[in-house]
Amino acid sequence: MEQIIVVGGGAAGLMAAYSAAIHGAKVLILEKMPAVGRKILITGKGRCNITNICDITGFINNIPGNGSFLYSALNVFNNEDIIAFLGQYGVKTKIERGGRVFPETDKAKDVVQAFLSALKNLPVDIVVGQAVKKIDVRNGKVNGVITKDDCFHSAQQVIVATGGASYPGTGSTGDGYRLTAELGHTIIPIRPSLVPLEVGEEWIGLLQGLSLRNISAVLKADGKVLGHDFGELLFTHYGLSGPIILSLSRLVSEMLYHHPKPDLTVEINLKPALSDEILDKRIQRDFAKFSRKALKNSLGELLPNKLISIVIDLAFLEPEKPVNQISKQERTRLMDVIQHLTFSVTGVRPISEAIVTSGGVSVKEINPKSMESKIVPGLFLIGELIDVDGLTGGYNLQAAFSTGYVAGRYAALGELAREHKEF
Ligand SMILES: Cc1cc2nc3c(=O)[nH]c(=O)nc-3n(C[C@H](O)[C@H](O)[C@H](O)COP(=O)(O)OP(=O)(O)OC[C@H]3O[C@@H](n4cnc5c(N)ncnc54)[C@H](O)[C@@H]3O)c2cc1C
Structure with missing residues (x-):
């Protein structure tokens, strides 16, 4: 079984790992913090506004930063899918003002727990305290990653889910911009949004x-x-x-x-x-x-x-x-x-106090159907790292879940994913 590496265990990375694993891959999540899902824990003031009940047009309208780029991803994995996924792992949800969806318990930690439960019985290894410092590319294709302590991990598919540069205490310190710029990606200058x-x-x-x-x-x-x-x-x-x-x-x-x-x-x-x-x-x-x-x-x-x-x-x-x-x-x-x-x-206020980061890896360099880089085959870019940002209301987490799901699925199935109707 081929191994897929997911760099970063936030909302997008956890979903990508789940998706890759249920589509047949073996996954290694490398997370630099001592635990995964740190940012999820503080979302919605600790209650986690998971998504919104609006339709796809509503999502696109509420994601002023390149919302239309998400059209395909939202078609494959939408708000009903994340609600059903969480329901499967014991998180019932409720709808509040403005169509905002929260866990019935009002506890963001239940969302993180659902992911951990989902990944437990799948071929997914989670290694925490491991910051990735370089993505190794050989002959124009992804070859693996190198961690901060110079450990090499081989993989032909690497999903980068390092988040933006807001609330760096949660681990999102903007590493992904450097990692991907080094490989030739254009980084649209980052700016604080929802600040x-x-x-x-x-x-x-x-x-x-x-x-x-x-x-x-x-x-x-x-x-x-x-x-x-x-x-x-x-x-x-x-x-x-x-x-x-x-x-x-x-x-x-x-x-x-x-x-x-x-x-x-x-x-x-x-x-x-x-x-x-x-x-x-x-x-x-x-x-x-x-x-x-x-x-x-x-x-x-x-x-x-x-x-x-x-x-x-x-x-x-x-x-x-x-x-x-x-x-x-x-x-x-x-x-x-x-x-x-x-x-x-x-x-x-500074980007460290912003709820989301606007800017990031240019969406022109990413295939919207697979989230694969158009520059480096085998490299997938998802979540807040990419130049997509939404308003408050559950749109940013949905963007992370949708891009994560699509990338994981495509990384696992490769060209086979295209044969499914969504692709
Ligand atoms: C206070 C606050 C409240 C919010 N509330 C909501 C809300 O209620 N609803 C909503 O939709 N959105 C909300 N958001 C936005 C939402 O949380 C983010 O858009 C979303 O979490 C992005 O997911 P991500 O997986 O892309 O990035 P992140 O969740 O930031 O995850 C990135 C992960 O990558 C890891 N990482 C970074 N660099 C490396 C590296 N070099 N090696 C290994 N690992 C690395 C980080 O430690 C982190 O775990 C909120 C944001 C904040 C700050």
Whole structure:
């Protein structure tokens, strides 16, 4: 039986190993950390948003980084397949807001355990604490790998699943970029994606820890709208985070990469469900209720406490002024700030704090039906290592599982895989 080597035991590598083994291969996983699946454990805040229940078009739309490259892989192994796979190994799943799929137990470790159970009875060896430092190529074909301690492992098929460069504490330190660039692959410059934003407003620290739901945010570059989102936002001591900011951050990273000093802003509407007219009526109602109170003490039903003095300052209003003396013009200024609370974006947090890495091995150099390199036969490239990145919602893990499954299957079956209808 020929041995296939999988470099990296993350979501993509574990799935590739499983797939290769069930399709008849003997597999060796070389993982540099003391255990496999470290990143899976921290996904979805420890709950693991495994996938999404949307259809293939939904996946492609939610994977702005080359989602269409995954079309074939998603056709072969999709969300129903990963749910069925996990079910087979005792992980029941549930669906939450936005079609997000989680283990019923809310425990990411159950997902890792399912993989370990699945691999236990298959011809798969897992060797941990073994970093691969080189992929050996002879006569233009893969020949094996060399580990950090100069051990050579022979293999005619090597699947590289080393992940991106985010959260390096989990083992994904970007090794795969060097390993594959050395073999002639093009690496699309890596950038942080799904990452918090830093803003210039000095008072941002006052809002630290405040989380807002049902608000809308518009990202602008030089006054032009780049993107927008609706949902939850979190203030941090340096800037903005939370789901809607993470989704917009990809555009910020890209902008900062191409234009060194764009004028980037995030405009927040704190009351997106209210029209101008209704918001005005709402403010007037509150002012009537608190008619003898100072402005600063009359907005508590409209805004969170931490925001009140900031909004008043930005609207150039006097906090001590009794609300029954506030003019229509002053009310309009207040409304304007509530609907357009604007932050100047100075940067993104470093890639080590990003949920995913954008960029990576160019998809133009990978066969989308097999994940095999078009440059080195026998080399397969999967998961976050490649230039594919999605939004939050389970899309990144599904990308890892789908590419992993396809690569494992193709590496095991070779040309025979083509005879199956999916290929
Ligand atoms: C905080 C956080 C939360 C997330 N939550 C979600 C979520 O809920 N849903 C979702 O879809 N996505 C989520 N993601 C993204 C998702 O986890 C990744 O996209 C996915 O894990 C990528 O899988 P991978 O197998 O390609 O890489 P990884 O999971 O990073 O695995 C790569 C493996 O390769 C090993 N390795 C690296 N270099 C070498 C080497 N030289 N030799 C041997 N081994 C090596 C690493 O140690 C690691 O085990 C989250 C990411 C983060 C950081």
